[in-house]
Amino acid sequence: MSAVTPVISEALIRTNIVRSVSDVFKTMLRRSTKLDHVSVAEGDGETPTVVRDGVFAKSSLVVGTVGFLGEINGLIYLYFEDSFAQTCAGQMLGMSEQEMTESGEEVVNDAIGELTNMTVGSFKNSLSDQGFPCKLTIPSILRGSKFSIEPISDAMRFIYTFESEGQRLVADIILKVGD
Amino acid sequence: MRIKILTVDDSKTVRIIVRKAFKAYDCEILEAANGVEGLALAAKTMPDLILLDVTMPVMDGVEMLTKLKSDPQLKGIPVMMLTAEGGRDNVLKIAKIGVRDYIVKPFEEDVLIEKAGRIIELTQLQEAPPKVRSLTDPANILCVDDKPAIIQQIQAGLKHTPWKVVSAANQSEAIDYCSKMTPDVVIVSLSLPEEAAFALYRHIRSHAKMKMVPVFGLVVKTETALQQQAQTAGLLVVTKPIDCVDLEARIVKSLHLDTSARYFGSEDGYFTLKMPENCSPAALAEIATALKPKLTEAVDAGHSRALINLSAMTSLHMGAIKQIVQVMQLCHDTGLNYALIGNLHLQDECKGFEDTRSWQFFQSVEDAKTNFGKTPSLATA
Numbered sequence: 001m002s003a004v005t006p007v008i009s010e011a012l013i014r015t016n017i018v019r020s021v022s023d024v025f026k027t028m029l030r031r032s033t034k035l036d037h038v039s040v041a042e043g044d045g046e047t048p049t050v051v052r053d054g055v056f057a058k059s060s061l062v063v064g065t066v067g068f069l070g071e072i073n074g075l076i077y078l079y080f081e082d083s084f085a086q087t088c089a090g091q092m093l094g095m096s097e098q099e100m101t102e103s104g105e106e107v108v109n110d111a112i113g114e115l116t117n118m119t120v121g122s123f124k125n126s127l128s129d130q131g132f133p134c135k136l137t138i139p140s141i142l143r144g145s146k147f148s149i150e151p152i153s154d155a156m157r158f159i160y161t162f163e164s165e166g167q168r169l170v171a172d173i174i175l176k177v178g179d
Numbered sequence: 180m181r182i183k184i185l186t187v188d189d190s191k192t193v194r195i196i197v198r199k200a201f202k203a204y205d206c207e208i209l210e211a212a213n214g215v216e217g218l219a220l221a222a223k224t225m226p227d228l229i230l231l232d233v234t235m236p237v238m239d240g241v242e243m244l245t246k247l248k249s250d251p252q253l254k255g256i257p258v259m260m261l262t263a264e265g266g267r268d269n270v271l272k273i274a275k276i277g278v279r280d281y282i283v284k285p286f287e288e289d290v291l292i293e294k295a296g297r298i299i300e301l302t303q304l305q306e307a308p309p310k311v312r313s314l315t316d317p318a319n320i321l322c323v324d325d326k327p328a329i330i331q332q333i334q335a336g337l338k339h340t341p342w343k344v345v346s347a348a349n350q351s352e353a354i355d356y357c358s359k360m361t362p363d364v365v366i367v368s369l370s371l372p373e374e375a376a377f378a379l380y381r382h383i384r385s386h387a388k389m390k391m392v393p394v395f396g397l398v399v400k401t402e403t404a405l406q407q408q409a410q411t412a413g414l415l416v417v418t419k420p421i422d423c424v425d426l427e428a429r430i431v432k433s434l435h436l437d438t439s440a441r442y443f444g445s446e447d448g449y450f451t452l453k454m455p456e457n458c459s460p461a462a463l464a465e466i467a468t469a470l471k472p473k474l475t476e477a478v479d480a481g482h483s484r485a486l487i488n489l490s491a492m493t494s495l496h497m498g499a500i501k502q503i504v505q506v507m508q509l510c511h512d513t514g515l516n517y518a519l520i521g522n523l524h525l526q527d528e529c530k531g532f533e534d535t536r537s538w539q540f541f542q543s544v545e546d547a548k549t550n551f552g553k554t555p556s557l558a559t560a
Contacts, residue, residue: 027285093195107191114192117234118284121263125283128266136234136264138189 008072008175010040012130013158017076017171020122021162024115029091033169037161062108063142063149064116068124070134072175076120077142077149078112079170085112087167105143113139119171152176182206182299185226187217187243188261189235193284197230197261200288201295204387205304214238218246221253227299228257230291233264233273240264241273248277257298261286289358296387303388313437318342320430321362323353323379324397325371329421333366336423342430350375354382361388364430366417369398369405380414393433397421428461439469447548450477450485450515452506454492458499466502470509478513485510485517486547489540492521495528500535518547518555 018035025031062085067075080088089111090100100107117139124134142149151157151174158173182205186197189212198208209224211217213235221229229247233240240262247253257279264273265283274281280294295301312318320342322330330346337344345362347353350371356362365383367376376396383389396414398405406416415433417426431438442465444451450473455462477485487506492499510517521529521540529535541547541555 024285027287089192092192094199110190111192114190117190117263121265121284125263125265125269128268133266133268135269138234138236 008127008132010038010158013173013175014038014160016123016126017158017160017173019126020119021160021169021171023122024118025164028115028118029088031088031091031164033162033164035160036163037159039159039161041157041159058146060145061143061147062112064112064139065142066113066116066120066139067137068120068127068134069137070128070132072127072132072134074173074175076116076123077170077172077174078116078119079172080112081168084167084169088112088115109141109143113141182228182301183209183224183226184228184230184295184299185209185211185217185220185224186230186261187211187214187235187240188230188232189213190232193232193261196288197291200291201301203304204292204301206299206301214240214243214246217243218253221247221256222250225253226256228259228295230261230295231258231278233260233262233269241276244273244276244278259294259298261291292388293386296390297385301387311437312434314431314440315341316436318363318430318434319360320344320364320366321347321353321356322366323347323350323371323376324366324368325349326368329368329397329419332421333423333426336421337427337430340427350379350382353379357383357386357389362392363434364393364395366395366397366426367414369396369402369409369414376409376414377412380412384413393430395426395429395433437469438465439473442466443469443473445477445480445482448482448484449548450474450482451488452485453488454499454503456491456493458492458496458502460498463498463502467505470506474509474513474515478515483515484551485515486544487517487519488544489519489521489525490543492525495525495532495535500532504534516552518551520544520547 021033025033060082062080062082064078065075085108086100089108090097092111092115093107095103117136121136124136128134149172154176156175160171160173162169162171184201184206186194186208188194194210201208209220209226211220215238217229217231231240231244240260244258247256247258258277259280259282260273260278261282261284263284270281279298282291282294292301318341320337322333322344324330324346325348330344334344345356347356353365353367367379369376380394383392383394394414395417396409397417397419398409400418406418409416415429417429442453442455444453487503489503507517519538519540520543526540529538539555541550
């Protein structure tokens with residue numbers, strides 16, 4: 001396994017993440033998604049405004065994360081507002097709003113973890129087929145509000161904001177570069 | 180024996196989706212959250228199929244699969260991967276260890292059922308005794324033919340039924356329709372190019388949901404070799420030119436529809452039996468099958484009078500006479516008083532048979548109701 005991430009163009013990353021998000025949301029949730037904002041940062045620069053400021057950053061959030069290790073190393077975070085996370089989990093499991101409320105956070109966490117796993121899996125499978133074989137890590141969930149996720153200095157960060165039938169979803173991709 | 184499916188996935192969400200997907204089928208879903216639990220449960224329960232994830236804590240799917248395939252007791256259990264780990268190299272590596280199929284997440288529940296149905300025998304679960312469908316129930320008939328005139332002929336011929344005839348011009352249109360809705364009956368032209376009818380038939384039979392759907396093959400009467408080929412494959416053959424009355428009867432038979440509403444009913448407190456215009460052997464068999472249950476039902480419901488209406492009959496023959504005699508005998512045995520209704524032509528014909536010579540008829544249903552229990556005024560001698 002190489003510790004050095006080869007140079008991958010933003011266009012390739014964008015193509016892969018847009019297709020992955022679209023496939024997973026369409027197949028598992030019957031929801032359409034549309035890319036509406038792109039932000040790229042290098043090194044330990046400031047967290048892009050899309051996840052730092054505004055209504056979204058102040059909301060109660062559920063963030064799913066899955067990493068990939070191999071010829072290319074990185075992490076992808078999927079940000080959902082709490083209510084949207086609950087809606088997605090309900091759609092995925094075929095449960096009503098009331099059933100979801102009664103089921104508690106654990107059920108939502110597991111569903112968002114799996115949605116993230118599928119999205120990152122689809123993303124990294126494309127990278128593998130494009131010459132960057134790697135493997136997935138186990139998903140984990142972050143919950144809270146007014147927090148930020150900061151990459152280490154030798155990382156590239158790509159943030160893609162999606163609109164899904166009136167709801168917002170953010171895919172935050174952090175790729176390790178260098179040793 | 181109930182099919183057992185073991186789903187091994189660390190995500191409870193996936194295990195719930197799998198359980199939901201197989202809910203309509205007669206199978207037991209067993210769950211394990213990692214490879215260690217999966218191996219233990221496989222050894223204990225010997226499932227008919229294992230659905231296996233790759234990335235899991237404690238023991239991942241690749242290790243579990245390797246151990247499973249090296250265990251003489253367990254290696255025969257078919258495994259289907261259900262995982263977000265795709266990519267050509269990964270799939271090939273895992274396939275070499277020995278899997279029957281591979282589904283990369285995200286996945287459609289229908290795809291999971293379809294692929295599982297190719298490995299194990301899935302049968303639809305019937306929670307309650309199956310409701311017998313009747314002639315008045317709607318049904319979707321998929322008609323696949325590249326000749327619009329044939330489809331129009333079938334649509335016109337079945338127009339009086341509650342069935343909806345939908346058309347497809349070729350195999351791919353038909354498969355597209357089947358992916359969205361399961362038809363109740365498929366009628367496909369055997370003259371479609373490149374043996375498309377047979378390919379479509381194989382497609383239908385390979386899907387758990389459509390395994391029992393009757394498939395009729397349309398063929399010109401003189402093409403006997405093609406008819407034989409279709410029958411050997413398992414299709415029901417309908418010859419052209421199409422006799423829509425015969426086609427309707429065969430659809431009714433293939434769907435096991437309850438046809439008793441054609442003959443039996445109740446009105447104004449009377450149990451009624453209406454003999455058909457043409458008392459064919461098929462019609463008489465339908466009447467004979469439903470007669471006892473319908474009479475029992477009528478007596479249970481408090482009926483004490485029956486009207487046996489023969490006025491639609493155009494001719495009398497021994498088969499019909501035997502059936503009517505049986506009806507009269509059963510009415511008598513169950514304590515139902517009955518009256519016969521018939522036209523003048525039928526009354527004349529009755530004079531020619533020993534068994535029917537003494538039958539007395541009312542001229543109409545109204546006449547019978549008004550004068551029930553009395554001797555009909557225009558009765559035959």
